Structures are given as structure tokens and as C-alpha cells.
Amino acid sequence: MLLTVVVLLPLAVAVVLMALPRIPDRVASWAWVAASAVDLALVAWMWWRFDPGAGIAFDVKVRWIPTVDASYHVGVDGLSLPLIAMTTVLFLACAVWSLREQHRPRAHAALFLFLQTACLGTFAALDLILFFVFFDLTIVGMYFVIAGWGHGNRRRSALKFFLYTFVGSLALLVGFIGLFLGSDERTFDMVRLADNPPLQGAPVAGGLVLLAIGIGLGVKTPVFPFHTWLPDAHTDAPAAGSAILAGVLLKLGTYGFVRIAMPMLPEAWRDWAMVIVVVGVVSVVWGAFVALAQQDFKRMVAYTSVNHMGYILLGLGAAGLVGPADDDARTIATVGAVVQMVSHGLLTGALFLLSGVLWSRGGTYAFDRWGGLARPAPVFAACLAVAAFGSLGLPGLSAFIAEFQIFTGALQATPVATVIAVTGILVTAGLFLLALQRLLAGPTTAPASAANPGGLVDVNRREVIAIVPLLALSLVIGLLPRVLLDVVEPAAELVTDLVAR
Amino acid sequence: MNEMGGGGEEVVALLPELLLLAGAVLGLLVGLWTPQRRQVRVGVLAVLFCLASAVAAAVALTEPDETVFDGTWVIDTTTGVVRIAVAISTAVAVVLCSSAFAGHARETEVYVLMMLGSIGAIALAASGDLLMLVAGYLLASVPLYALVGFVKDARGVEATLKYYLMGAFVGVLMLVGVAALILAGGASGYEELASALPNASVALVAVGVLGVLAGVGFKAGAVPVHFWIPDVAAGTAPAVAAFITTVPKIGAVAAAFRLLAEPFADAPVDAPLLVAIIAAASMTLGNLAAFAQTELLRLLAYSTISQVGYLFMVVAVAARTDLAEPALVIYLTGYAITNLGAFAAVAALPGVSTIADWAAAARERRWLVVSLVVCLLGLVGTPPTAVFVGKLAVFIATADGAMAWLVVVAAVNTVASLFYYLRWVAPAAETTSSTGPVTTVMRVPLVTVHAAAVGSLLLGLGAGAWLTFTAG
Numbered sequence: 001m002l003l004t005v006v007v008l009l010p011l012a013v014a015v016v017l018m019a020l021p022r023i024p025d026r027v028a029s030w031a032w033v034a035a036s037a038v039d040l041a042l043v044a045w046m047w048w049r050f051d052p053g054a055g056i057a058f059d060v061k062v063r064w065i066p067t068v069d070a071s072y073h074v075g076v077d078g079l080s081l082p083l084i085a086m087t088t089v090l091f092l093a094c095a096v097w098s099l100r101e102q103h104r105p106r107a108h109a110a111l112f113l114f115l116q117t118a119c120l121g122t123f124a125a126l127d128l129i130l131f132f133v134f135f136d137l138t139i140v141g142m143y144f145v146i147a148g149w150g151h152g153n154r155r156r157s158a159l160k161f162f163l164y165t166f167v168g169s170l171a172l173l174v175g176f177i178g179l180f181l182g183s184d185e186r187t188f189d190m191v192r193l194a195d196n197p198p199l200q201g202a203p204v205a206g207g208l209v210l211l212a213i214g215i216g217l218g219v220k221t222p223v224f225p226f227h228t229w230l231p232d233a234h235t236d237a238p239a240a241g242s243a244i245l246a247g248v249l250l251k252l253g254t255y256g257f258v259r260i261a262m263p264m265l266p267e268a269w270r271d272w273a274m275v276i277v278v279v280g281v282v283s284v285v286w287g288a289f290v291a292l293a294q295q296d297f298k299r300m301v302a303y304t305s306v307n308h309m310g311y312i313l314l315g316l317g318a319a320g321l322v323g324p325a326d327d328d329a330r331t332i333a334t335v336g337a338v339v340q341m342v343s344h345g346l347l348t349g350a351l352f353l354l355s356g357v358l359w360s361r362g363g364t365y366a367f368d369r370w371g372g373l374a375r376p377a378p379v380f381a382a383c384l385a386v387a388a389f390g391s392l393g394l395p396g397l398s399a400f401i402a403e404f405q406i407f408t409g410a411l412q413a414t415p416v417a418t419v420i421a422v423t424g425i426l427v428t429a430g431l432f433l434l435a436l437q438r439l440l441a442g443p444t445t446a447p448a449s450a451a452n453p454g455g456l457v458d459v460n461r462r463e464v465i466a467i468v469p470l471l472a473l474s475l476v477i478g479l480l481p482r483v484l485l486d487v488v489e490p491a492a493e494l495v496t497d498l499v500a501r
Numbered sequence: 502m503n504e505m506g507g508g509g510e511e512v513v514a515l516l517p518e519l520l521l522l523a524g525a526v527l528g529l530l531v532g533l534w535t536p537q538r539r540q541v542r543v544g545v546l547a548v549l550f551c552l553a554s555a556v557a558a559a560v561a562l563t564e565p566d567e568t569v570f571d572g573t574w575v576i577d578t579t580t581g582v583v584r585i586a587v588a589i590s591t592a593v594a595v596v597l598c599s600s601a602f603a604g605h606a607r608e609t610e611v612y613v614l615m616m617l618g619s620i621g622a623i624a625l626a627a628s629g630d631l632l633m634l635v636a637g638y639l640l641a642s643v644p645l646y647a648l649v650g651f652v653k654d655a656r657g658v659e660a661t662l663k664y665y666l667m668g669a670f671v672g673v674l675m676l677v678g679v680a681a682l683i684l685a686g687g688a689s690g691y692e693e694l695a696s697a698l699p700n701a702s703v704a705l706v707a708v709g710v711l712g713v714l715a716g717v718g719f720k721a722g723a724v725p726v727h728f729w730i731p732d733v734a735a736g737t738a739p740a741v742a743a744f745i746t747t748v749p750k751i752g753a754v755a756a757a758f759r760l761l762a763e764p765f766a767d768a769p770v771d772a773p774l775l776v777a778i779i780a781a782a783s784m785t786l787g788n789l790a791a792f793a794q795t796e797l798l799r800l801l802a803y804s805t806i807s808q809v810g811y812l813f814m815v816v817a818v819a820a821r822t823d824l825a826e827p828a829l830v831i832y833l834t835g836y837a838i839t840n841l842g843a844f845a846a847v848a849a850l851p852g853v854s855t856i857a858d859w860a861a862a863a864r865e866r867r868w869l870v871v872s873l874v875v876c877l878l879g880l881v882g883t884p885p886t887a888v889f890v891g892k893l894a895v896f897i898a899t900a901d902g903a904m905a906w907l908v909v910v911a912a913v914n915t916v917a918s919l920f921y922y923l924r925w926v927a928p929a930a931e932t933t934s935s936t937g938p939v940t941t942v943m944r945v946p947l948v949t950v951h952a953a954a955v956g957s958l959l960l961g962l963g964a965g966a967w968l969t970f971t972a973g
């Protein structure tokens with residue numbers, strides 16, 4: 001019941017915001033902050049009560065479509081709870097960030113609240129159809145965010161985003177139907193499908209279903225070669241939309257691999273683990289090098305997401321290489337992948353909000369229009385530096401914990417691929433340092449913007465309140481990783497056991 | 502069976518149809534003695550009888566299946582659902598027409614023709630005999646010819662002529678098909694045909710299957726007998742178009758479903774494959790043609806053609822899986838609600854025919870836009886709307902019926918359909934740029950759009966309850 005409240009509370013507030021006439025814009029913005037804060041408090045309470053060793057908690061099951069055994073079945077475990085917590089944190093940050101939204105703030109707040117319900121619902125779902133419902137609604141919500149509040153060529157980017165991810169979601173649906181028809185019990189219930197995996201002993205059918213699900217999740221993640229929608233969507237999306245898109249929506253794809261593909265298709269996952277590793281490594285290297293070539297800060301961050309998602313695929317693929325690796329190594333790789341999801345959400349969310357600072361001050365993200373910002377905007381420079389160093393994997397911040405575990409776990413299973421992926425870290429380090437140098441060092445340059453005649457203004461209090469907690473949480477995970485690992489590890493161990501069946 | 506008493510009891514089984522007929526006859530009589538500006542009372546009467554018919558059908562649905570009049574009229578889940586969907590859709594269409602034809606010289610006739618057409622649609626779905634099917638075809642066609650050309654303008658007349666000529670031509674094909682099947686199987690009842698056709702001459706059965714499917718395909722608006730739909734939809738009032746693209750389609754798809762499930766199930770020709778090809782062609786061609794449309798009614802017309810493609814998927818696997826019937830039930834009802842909502846959105850802004858005009862006229866009316874988005878995304882099959890559940894059920898049934906390739910085709914088409922639905926949604930959701938005179942909005946269609954959007958969501962969320970009710 002508590003989980004249902006957490007999932008549906010934002011939607012309820014969104015409906016109220018839309019339904020009541022004449023709500024002042026300021027009230028709508030603050031209502032969003034309040035709703036997100038309450039949601040975060042509830043999730044914190046759930047975290048406090050959660051017992052990592054006990055498996056799925058807070059679960060509720062209500063029959064929905066009995067003819068195909070689809071139900072409203074939600075619950076949390078060590079895989080979904082950290083992501084749910086990260087989602088609520090990031091949405092609260094975006095709510096604070098958007099307090100000064102000028103363009104239709106009420107609809108903006110309602111849309112983001114709707115999006116929050118969709119994201120939380122996807123992580124909480126324990127039924128394939130319910131998962132798909134929320135998964136698809138995130139696409140709809142994000143489409144309207146980009147189309148309505150973006151800039152530049154936003155309509156085209158929004159359409160491209162919608163079409164790409166909608167293709168993916170339909171491939172996913174086809175895969176889900178394959179799982180349903182292949183299961184002995186004819187059910188969409190994730191728990192029962194994981195207990196009794198369908199299509200065991202049918203390598204061709206299992207492989208095809210994994211292909212459909214892999215395409216569906218791979219587009220969303222996105223992995224090479226399905227990533228081309230990402231930079232456009234990010235470039236034209238508003239800052240808060242980008243933060244949610246990169247921080248939360250991409251995780252829906254990677255989370256789907258851990259939650260659906262690995263436990264429900266263990267045989268196919270083992271058969272094709274090497275392909276998944278290769279796709280991951282290609283994404284790592286490709287994302288890093290293309291990011292290096294970007295002349296636009298936001299596009300660069302977008303491409304580093306492809307790189308960071310590649311590490312997750314590497315870890316999850318390595319977890320499927322049962323032959324060459326022992327159970328401990330595979331568990332470490334899986335844990336690393338889950339931690340990377342949380343870490344990337346926090347750090348990339350912060351980076352995109354910081355890029356929003358650039359846009360609000362000068363209306364451009366281009367590297368050659370900005371320079372020497374460390375002197376006039378020291379707080380901005382400090383935040384950017386922390387986020388960039390975190391993102392490149394500096395020890396002490398969360399990404400280090402994640403990537404270190406992924407490499408440790410994967411090294412035994414697939415040494416060559418891991419070594420190639422480590423070079424990705426070098427390239428990312430180079431590109432982030434280069435970006436810091438371009439933006440922060442040297443003589444101060446800024447675009448002369450009519451909207452901001454006073455020139456450069458450092459981040460204001462609202463922006464600090466939105467960004468700094470994200471970085472602080474990353475630091476907490478980096479310094480005290482047990483807080484997160486204690487929750488993730490039992491669940492990750494279970495997944496690696498399930499894959500080995 | 503030959504006793505008078507038996508006949509009397511059997512007539513009671515047709516209560517939902519009789520109520521519709523009574524509504525039509527009474528409506529005509531009342532209309533004769535009603536002043537022109539008060540003819541809306543005939544509409545009220547029609548709506549009441551439609552709702553009574555729906556209630557009677559719902560009550561009948563809880564009783565066990567039966568066949569009446571020597572097996573020519575089948576009352577089962579499919580018929581029951583079609584009865585409810587047709588009666589409610591007709592009521593909605595009458596409500597829409599009451600605003601479009603208010604004060605028209607022949608307002609009563611619109612309502613009466615609609616009621617008669619709706620009986621034809623039910624007859625198509627309920628017939629368990631080829632001759633009854635032909636009667637249903639005619640009853641579902643003739644009143645609509647008159648409806649299409651009702652306004653007597655150039656486009657309407659052209660549409661009527663096209664519709665009529667094509668209907669007459671396909672009707673002949675259908676009669677040939679019926680004759681061939683009777684010749685091949687020695688009977689016209691579905692049950693007898695089901696046992697006789699497996700051993701019958703392949704050539705005759707092939708001619709028969711083609712002819713009969715052409716007939717129901719025409720009423721459903723499936724490729725390749727779909728050419729009339731865009732002209733008819735664009736040539737009449739949106740309210741009439743809503744009726745013609747909803748009610749007869751429901752009946753025709755149910756008729757095709759029954760044909761595939763019973764007489765054609767073991768026929769020596771591969772009827773499921775033929776239907777699957779029709780389905781794939783309908784959704785693909787409907788979508789491709791819809792891409793370039795700027796006129797709302799033509800866009801929606803092509804959208805209905807592609808929707809029939811999805812519906813025919815479940816027809817193709819009618820005999821192959823138990824999941825087919827629930828899929829048909831949920832998709833038919835979901836489609837009816839959502840399609841009516843989309844056409845009502847056009848009717849809500851009179852005098853508007855293109856996407857750009859609609860978007861300009863709908864600005865500042867965010868609830869209209871929200872409801873339109875729900876309806877159009879519903880037609881795409883976005884959760885949690887009714888058509889999403891329907892599409893899911895149809896996909897599952899089709900894959901279970903060993904036609905996974907058709908599921909892939911349908912999934913690709915669903916993505917393609919997104920293009921043109923978003924072409925309408927995107928400018929409508931954009932409220933900042935446009936300036937211009939504020940057009941009036943029609944209150945009745947506006948309420949209908951909202952009701953359809955809410956209904957689509959409720960049916961999607963309550964799909965389990967609806968399926969349980971219809972199965973019980």
C-alpha cells in the first residue's frame with residue numbers, strides 16, 4: 001500500500017493541478033516541490049524499513065486482466081529500491097530547479113509529476129504488462145516535455161525520440177508476448193516467470209525473445225547502434241527534462257535487463273552473454289570517442305551517457321559468462337552495474353542541470369562561446385568540477401565504486417573486453433578535463449545575451465539547492481558505499497544465481 | 502420449433518433488436534407529428550431506446566448461449582458484446598447528430614436511418630446462416646447510403662454514388678460466394694457448412710470464401726474494398742462519419758470472426774492465411790495513405806482502415822486459439838469508444854477541416870486537447886487505454902495462433918501510425934504561437950470527446966472486469 005502511494009501520489013497531485021481552475025503559477029510550482037518532497041520522505045521511510053535479505057517487500061497484487069493473468073503487481077527489492085530512491089531525489093532536484101519556470105509552469109509541473117509516477121511505476125512493477133504500461137507512459141511524458149518546453153529544433157527532436165523509443169517499446173512488447181506464450185503457466189507475473197523461466201531448452205525461441213527484449217531495452221538504454229536519438233533529444237530538451245531523461249529514463253532500459261532479461265531468460269542470456277559484452281564495450285568506446293569530438297557541452301554529456309551505459313552492459317554481460325567466471329566475480333559485476341545506474345543518475349543529472357545554467361545565462365552550450373568561467377562563477381565551476389571528476393570515475397565519488405566493481409567482476413570472465421573498456425575511462429577522463437579547461441580556464445568569455453545584459457551571474461541559491469544534494473549523495477556513496485551495497489548485494493547475488501540455472 | 506409458443510419465446514430473445522426497431526418506428530411516427538424545431542425529441546427517444554437495448558443485451562449476456570430461429574440467429578458472447586457496443590455507439594452518434602442536424606428539415610430521418618443501420622450491424626454479427634448474413638449486409642448498407650448523401654452537397658452526392666456502386670458490386674460478389682458455398686456444402690447454416698465444407702470441392706469453396714469475405718470486408722472497410730471510406734468520411738458530417746466508421750464495422754468484424762471460427766475453420770482453403778493477408782494489407786495501406794492527409798476526416802478514415810487490419814488479425818486466428826474471443830471483445834469495444842471520440846473531436850469545432858485549423862481553433866481549450874491526445878494515443882495503442890489492452894490481447898492471440906509474423910507486421914505498423922497521429926497531436930498541444938479569431942466550440946461533441954477519453958481510460962483499467970462480465 002505504501003508503495004502504491006509512493007507511485008501514484010505524484011499523479012494525484014498532477015490531476016489536482018490540472019483540474020482546479022485558477023491555481024497561481026507559483027503555487028503550482030511549490031505544489032510540485034512539496035509532492036516530490038513527500039514522496040522522497042516516504043521512500044526514505046521505506047528504505048529504513050527495508051530488510052535486504054528478505055527479498056521482495058511492500059508488494060501488492062491486484063488482478064487486472066485475468067484472461068492473460070496480468071495484474072497490478074508492485075514491490076521493491078534490492079535492485080529497484082535504490083533506483084526508486086534515486087528517481088525521487090532527482091525529481092525533487094528538478095522541482096526545485098524549475099521553481100522559476102516561466103513558460104506555463106502549471107502544465108510543466110503536472111507533466112513532470114505524471115512522468116514521476118510513470119518512472120516510479122516502471123521500477124516498482126512486478127508484472128510485465130504493468131512494466132510496459134509505465135514504460136510507455138514515460139515516453140509519452142518525455143515527448144511532451146521536449147516538444148513543449150525544449151528549444152532549438154524541439155519538435156523534430158521530440159518526434160525522433162518518440163519514434164525511436166516507441167519502436168523499442170513495441171519490440172519489448174513482442175518479447176513480453178513471447179515470454180507469456182513460452183511460459184508453462186501462461187502468466188505475465190515477473191516473480192512467477194523468474195521462478196519458472198520460460199523457453200528453457202528452446203535456444204532458438206529463447207534467443208529470438210531475448211533479441212526482441214534486447215532491442216526494446218537497448219534503444220532505451222541506449223546502446224550502440226540504437227543511440228542516435230539521444231544527442232538530439234538532449235540538445236533540444238530543457239535542463240530538467242534532460243536530467244530526468246538521462247538520469248532516470250535511461251535506467252529503465254538497463255534496469256529491464258537486470259529485472260527481466262537475466263532472470264527470465266537465463267539460458268539465452270548465457271548463450272548470448274558475449275554478444276552483450278561486445279555491445280557494451282563498443283558503446284563504451286564509441287560513446288567516449290564521439291563525446292570527445294563534440295563542440296557542444298550538452299551533446300558531449302549526452303554521449304558520455306552512451307559510454308556509461310556501456311559499462312553497465314559489460315558488467316551484466318560478464319555476469320552471464322558462467323563458464324569462465326566464478327559466482328563471486330559475477331556478483332561483483334552485477335552489483336557494479338546496479339551501482340552505476342544510481343551513480344550515473346545522480347552525476348549526469350547534476351551535469352545536465354549545470355548545462356541548464358549555461359543555457360539560462362547565454363542561450364548556448366557551444367564550447368567556443370564560453371571560457372574562463374571559474375573567475376566570475378566560482379560556485380558553478382566548483383560544482384561542474386565535482387560532477388565532471390565524479391563522472392570520469394575519480395575515487396571518492398560514486399562512479400568509482402561502480403566502475404571499479406564492474407571491471408573487477410568482468411576481468412576474470414572476459415579480460416580482453418575489460419581491458420578495452422578501461423581505455424574508455426581514459427578517453428572520458430581526457431574529455432572531461434578538456435571540457436573543464438575550455439569552460440573554466442583562460443580569459444573570461446561569454447555570449448552577449450540580450451536576456452541577460454548584466455553579463456555573467458553565478459549559480460543562484462535555487463540552482464545550488466537543486467544541484468549540490470546530487471553531488472553530495474554521490475560523495476556519500478563514494479565514501480560510505482556500504483549504505484548502498486548492503487541493499488544491492490543480496491539482490492544481485494540472487495540474479496547471478498538465477499542466471500546460472 | 503414449429504409450435505407457435507416456441508416462436509413467441511424466441512422472439513423475446515431478440516429483445517435488444519426489437520427495442521432498436523421499436524425506437525426507429527416510434528421515432529418516425531413521433532417525428533411526423535413534431536414541429537421541425539422540436540425534432541430533437543425524436544433524438545431523445547432514439548437514445549432512450551438504444552440505451553434500453555444495451556441494457557437488454559447486457560442482461561441477455563449473463564444468460565447461457567443459445568441459437569434461435571433454426572440456428573440462423575446466434576446469441577453468444579460475440580453477439581452480446583456487439584449488441585452492447587452497437588447500441589451505445591448508436592446512442593453516441595445520435596447525440597452527435599442532434600447537434601450537427603439541429604433544425605434540419607429531415608432531422609428525424611437521420612435518427613431513424615441510424616437505428617435501422619444499427620440493427621443491420623447486429624444482424625451481421627448474430628447471423629448463423631449465410632442467407633441471414635446477406636440480409637444483414639443489406640440492412641446495414643441501404644440506410645447508410647441515404648445517410649451519406651443526406652446534405653445533398655456535391656461531395657456528399659459523389660460519396661454516396663461511390664459507396665452505393667461499390668456496395669452493389671460487392672453485394673453481387675457476396676451473393677455469388679454464398680451461392681457457391683451452398684452449392685459446395687449443401688446448406689446455408691454455419692453448423693452444417695462446418696461439417697460439410699471439409700469434404701467439398703476446393704474451387705467452389707474458394708469462390709465462396711472469397712465472395713463472402715469480400716462482403717464482410719466491404720462493410721468493415723478492409724483492403725481491397727476500402728476505397729469508399731475516405732470519400733464517405735470526408736463527404737458527410739463528422740457525426741455521420743463517426744457512425745459509419747464505427748457501427749457497421751463492429752458488426753462486420755464480428756461476422757468475419759464467426760465465419761472463420763465456424764464454417765471456414767476446417768475448409769479446404771486456407772481462409773486464416775487469406776484473412777491474415779487482408780489484415781496486413783489493411784493496416785499497412787491504411788497507414789501509408791494516412792501519412793499525407795491534411796484533412797482531419799480523411800486522416801481518421803484511413804486510420805479506421807488500419808484499425809480494421811488489427812481487428813482482422815484476431816479474425817484470422819478465430820479458430821486457432823481460445824484467446825481470440827476475449828481479444829475481439831476488448832478490441833471491438835475499445836475501438837468503438839476511441840474512434841467515436843476522435844470523430845467527436847472533429848465535430849466539436851465546426852467549420853474546421855484541416856489539422857492546422859483545428860490546432861488553431863483548439864488553443865486555449867486545454868481539456869479538449871488533453872482528451873484528443875488520450876483518444877489519438879488510444880488509437881495508437883498507448884497504455885493504459887482500452888485499445889492498448891485490446892492490441893495486447895490481439896497480439897497475444899495472434900502469436901498463439903502461430904502467426905508471429907503478423908504480430909511483427911502489426912508492431913511495425915503501430916510505430917508507423919504514430920507519425921500521423923502525432924501530426925495532429927503536436928500542433929494541437931502547442932498553444933503559444935497561434936493567433937486569430939476564437940471559433941465557437943460545440944458543447945455536445947465536446948462533452949462526447951471527454952466522455953470517450955474517460956471511457957477509454959476506464960475500460961483500459963477495468964478491462965479485467967469487462968472481460969469477466971462478458972465471459973460470464
